[in-house]
Amino acid sequence: MNFTRWSARLPGTQRRAAARDDRSSVPAARGEYAGAGPGSAAPDGNTPKAFGEVSGPASGPALEDLPARELLGRLPAPVALVYGPDHRIAYVNDAYVTAFGPRPTGATAADAMPELDELSLLPLMDQVLRSGTPRTVKSRKVRNGSSYTVTCTPVATPAAHGKKGGSGSGKGSEGGVLVYAADVTDHAEAAERLRASERRHRETAVTLQRSLLPQELEHPDDLRIAATYQPGGTDAAVGGDWYDVITLGAGRTALVIGDVMGRGVRAAAVMGQLRTAVRAYARLDLPPHEVLQLLDGLAAEIDASQIATCAYAVHDPNEGRLVYASAGHLPILVRDEDGSVRRAEDPTGPPLGTGGWIHTSGTIALPPGSTAVLYTDGLVERRSEDIDEGVAALERALSGAKGSPQVVCDRLIRSLGVTAEHDDDVAVLVVQHPARTGANAELFHNASLDLLGGIEAAPRARAFATGVLTSWRFPVELCDLGVLAAGELVANSLQHGTPPTRLGLRRTDRRLIIEVTDGDDHLPRRRRAEPVDEAGRGISIVATIASSWGSRRTPGGGKAVWCEFALPQ
Numbered sequence: 001m002n003f004t005r006w007s008a009r010l011p012g013t014q015r016r017a018a019a020r021d022d023r024s025s026v027p028a029a030r031g032e033y034a035g036a037g038p039g040s041a042a043p044d045g046n047t048p049k050a051f052g053e054v055s056g057p058a059s060g061p062a063l064e065d066l067p068a069r070e071l072l073g074r075l076p077a078p079v080a081l082v083y084g085p086d087h088r089i090a091y092v093n094d095a096y097v098t099a100f101g102p103r104p105t106g107a108t109a110a111d112a113m114p115e116l117d118e119l120s121l122l123p124l125m126d127q128v129l130r131s132g133t134p135r136t137v138k139s140r141k142v143r144n145g146s147s148y149t150v151t152c153t154p155v156a157t158p159a160a161h162g163k164k165g166g167s168g169s170g171k172g173s174e175g176g177v178l179v180y181a182a183d184v185t186d187h188a189e190a191a192e193r194l195r196a197s198e199r200r201h202r203e204t205a206v207t208l209q210r211s212l213l214p215q216e217l218e219h220p221d222d223l224r225i226a227a228t229y230q231p232g233g234t235d236a237a238v239g240g241d242w243y244d245v246i247t248l249g250a251g252r253t254a255l256v257i258g259d260v261m262g263r264g265v266r267a268a269a270v271m272g273q274l275r276t277a278v279r280a281y282a283r284l285d286l287p288p289h290e291v292l293q294l295l296d297g298l299a300a301e302i303d304a305s306q307i308a309t310c311a312y313a314v315h316d317p318n319e320g321r322l323v324y325a326s327a328g329h330l331p332i333l334v335r336d337e338d339g340s341v342r343r344a345e346d347p348t349g350p351p352l353g354t355g356g357w358i359h360t361s362g363t364i365a366l367p368p369g370s371t372a373v374l375y376t377d378g379l380v381e382r383r384s385e386d387i388d389e390g391v392a393a394l395e396r397a398l399s400g401a402k403g404s405p406q407v408v409c410d411r412l413i414r415s416l417g418v419t420a421e422h423d424d425d426v427a428v429l430v431v432q433h434p435a436r437t438g439a440n441a442e443l444f445h446n447a448s449l450d451l452l453g454g455i456e457a458a459p460r461a462r463a464f465a466t467g468v469l470t471s472w473r474f475p476v477e478l479c480d481l482g483v484l485a486a487g488e489l490v491a492n493s494l495q496h497g498t499p500p501t502r503l504g505l506r507r508t509d510r511r512l513i514i515e516v517t518d519g520d521d522h523l524p525r526r527r528r529a530e531p532v533d534e535a536g537r538g539i540s541i542v543a544t545i546a547s548s549w550g551s552r553r554t555p556g557g558g559k560a561v562w563c564e565f566a567l568p569q
Helices: 003-007 013-021 068-074 094-100 114-118 122-131 185-212 264-282 288-302 387-399 405-415 438-443 457-471 476-496 538-545
Strands: 079-083 088-092 135-141 147-158 173-183 224-230 240-249 252-260 308-316 321-327 333-335 341-343 362-365 370-375 426-433 445-451 501-507 511-518 548-553 559-566
Touching (some): 079 094, 094 173, 114 122, 122 135, 122 173, 135 185, 147 185, 185 264, 224 405, 240 264, 240 426, 252 370, 252 426, 264 288, 264 308, 288 308, 288 321, 308 370, 333 387, 370 387, 370 405, 405 426, 445 457, 457 476, 457 501, 476 511, 476 538, 538 548, 538 559
Antiparallel strands (some): 079 088, 079 173, 135 147, 224 426, 240 252, 252 308, 308 321, 333 341, 370 426, 445 501, 511 559
């Protein structure tokens, strides 16, 4: 192929070549004055320079004076020209030879240019040849480890060596492709190092996040629970979503869901501090709104710039309901046994750390056979729709979700379209209050007695406890310990509390719970009684013989004191 004749067909080259050929016919060339011959002096007496000349040291040729072959040969980037449908080699420059070795003219690219196959360029060159449109592929790696960004540009090449028109034997022209490869190895390596650093940072944040979440959920006797946490996709930084399940004693359970709105390691660290604080406050057995009130002040001290939401709920099996409070969090959903879904709407306060807000508690029924779902906004929030639409979609998905808590959890994740590439992290906590029937129901019983006070109250309490525990077929030793604990708690209430007094007995498949309530809100504490003291040993006796004990204030005023005994397995 005649390279000089092809060069005149490159875009723009033909026009520049014609301009050079026509200079001699221009009446006054650049640098010459009208009415004077070439080299005539200008009016100021200076001799003008010829076209392309400058005063001072000699310069290189102008761009228009360079033939295409010389121009491409001077480029530091690999350049190749191929022509025809089978991409036969017409030209490779010195940079191409240096990078990939010499290539025989006339051979096909598929046979003689394996590097183009490594870069997956052969199909792209076919497309460029057909469409006449340039195409670029970015940062492709070849076998020697170098990376290139390659642009394939369509060009017109002569199909025969004869000239077009006149007496030549020209046959017109056929398409070719000019391949220009820019070496971006340094840029690609820098980008890979950055991606590797981001992956390490993300892995660190995910590891921290998962280590701060419960490694194993507590499983209360009366509830079945499952939870899941899914970090956002690889392009999303880890957030501060979290959940927790805390057994409070006397069969009561605290359920927590929260979300720190930041990203990365700091959000995970703030989340860990809030979760630890919630567990500490929960041990005080405070009402939900008081827990959030304490957490609100702590959140402002940890980091006033971080926004965090939280919902805290307590389940009492004797009441069959959730008592909850919310700090800017999405509503708890409850699915009844018939498939209907209810929202725990009010009360909801502002996010944690805002201060100046008095939180209050609300209630929502959680009867046997129902399922409650606590979740973070990553499950329901989408950029293209209002968050209320996402909550409504979750309600529809929950309405048809049956099975174990883990099955429900997985189904909700799938129904809401949460995948491994989801752009936000998601936490879901599913709580079921099972409806027990048959033999399983025989393992769960409740019994209670109202005590009017007076000297006969303690003997009545012991007699009631004896009859109930015997009917529940407990071993004699456990019955005796239970009766002793019930008598001591009732005696302590009669001496230090105020009416009304109530004794409650509850058994589950794993423990016996004894609880006494009265109208005085002064909480008892364990203390060492001196040998001469006639009182003060009741709580110490209970703490010694029981597996655990505790006390709390009740919502309507007064207190409850309880103890638990583990049942023999």
